[in-house]
Amino acid sequence: MPYSEVGPRRQRRLAMKYRRRRTIVAILAVLVIGVPVTIVAVVHNLKGNITSSALRAGDGKAPEKITDELNVLILGSDTRALDTHDYGLGDGARSDAMILAHVSDDSSRIDAVQIPRDTMMDMPACEDTGSGASPAQRGMINSALNQGPACSVSAAEELTGVRVDHFVEVNFDGFATIVDALDGIIVDLDEPLHDDKANLDLPAGEQTLGGTDALALARTRHAVGDGSDISRMGNQQMVMDSIIDRAKSSHTLSRPDRLYSFLDAVTSSLRVDDGLDSVSSLGSLAATVSSVPKDSITFAIMPWQPAPDNQNRVVKSSAADAVFSAITADQPIVDLVD
Template identity: 60%
Template structure:
């Protein structure tokens, strides 16, 4: 089992490193590094100078999809300022353990703080749809999202319609899967049902359509946005992209030309470091989710965060996993299925060292229900004051121990020991190491690794 887990990972790491080396050599040899650097546009992140937010509890980035019509391409309407057609709060957990990407509906009402002029005019603030903040610049969107969520942002990245199209086209298109045909003349969308590859124009139309899905509201289209984001992640990290230096460079060129970022992401080295953090996160630990919402009391055609949203944003602030109700929608990928089996494969022994009746058997039942193999339970020869979790010095055992602690909600780190498998010794403090139950969040969500047909 260990070999099956390690080999694909090594191939993936080796392949990515080789691809990165090739593109780095091409860029360095031709002087294209300076061209890519020159592509990047910046804008102020805050209206006044202030210390950078603490990033020890993870990195928070606001992705803004601008609907500005002031573009070279025609067909997107007249220039009427800028609004955020999509807004995604991305949390990269400390240690690059996971990425949680939360879509904030553009129809969300928020009491926006006043914004000073950062080159787009000042705003007096007040209750308004959150997408209107971008008309006063990214700094105003940053302030609005921080006011809504309580999450301190470290960076923002803005991309407009043309930029989105060019990024997808540079990838050679992305794969999507539609359960039924979709047609929306307003979004310039006309796609058949089934598994298919779409170009940048169609991918944008699919992400933007409202009239072809559900009740025609902004909320109804967010599921398609999740699918498109997943498709871009899968295509950008695929062999089809990484094995072709020309396509990889085209992608980097399109991306850097398309982005407006804050000064903290204004260099290629900054963006490369951020990309490296994202690459370190397994795709089955990248979750797209919609902000839980409720109809706004003052306008049923607008939304406000629900109680579930409060719990979700609290998890981001605490850098803790979001407790999603049920499971992410759709089918699991082969990678998800392999990981689910692999991190529960080592045998687990559970010992009652607290002298509490049936303690070991109770925990064994919980572990078995979560798919772990409990090879034995028993009572310790003597009472222990502290609970301990031990693992053999193998990757398999360490993964099983970490998964066991997570599934049993134990706030305890596994320690390596000269044993077989995994051993959980429940001491007299077993209740104090139990983390408080987090409220489950009910919302539309999907993993980046999921089948696009799911």
């Protein structure tokens, strides 16, 4: 069913859902791609913090690469297989955010497209890369990460038709560690929030949160509204805004003592493909990304419409095909998106 045929109330809810995610995802994309710019200026032993895995599973075919553009899949992982159990119980891993970032052939432009995590699609079979294999099946694209980032790459390539050259993944522990490296963030809550499932118990008023509480606040469903994904987005926005404010106010990047601890936290949070697992490769990516003017960077949500078999899910629209075709052809998408 096309978006135009959905009731006005449903249209507003869906549109709000993805508009409010846009800022969060844009910040994540800037953080994960932009971090290597400063890594190169720090001692090389930070390289040992970064873990890597295969870009693709098996010998599956990848979309043809027409030009020398660079496409990076950025994954925000909600895996629960972490060092602590501070974020509640859960099994497996899903991509809580997925962004396809395209750097043009001449490095003059970046087009970044967020793929909604609840996008329904026919996912390709994926061979075992260490987290198990999966058969071809219909499901939400975020579930592909259960079998590892290589399966997310396969799913993204299947959905978009765009060849992925690299992936960068950041996890829950990483988010919390980054907040702690900033000495916490300041939030002001209108009312107390309590959620046993998220290990969240916060009083009302202004307070400084460490990484564990900041993440719990961003992810709680049961302490706000009707317990839906939409209800928690106001808190997510507040947390991300606070991270940016804290980073600016504490002058993290201009103080060597803070810079090293911050970069140590970030690099320890990343998993990348084997092609990025070196300081020189990260430096090359950093140099390319940092050379693009800010006004030549476009962030957009993948054009979508409600899934015909489940109104709480989405599918890509015909407008999305036009966006991904433009990326494949290394053409700007700015005039194709809102």
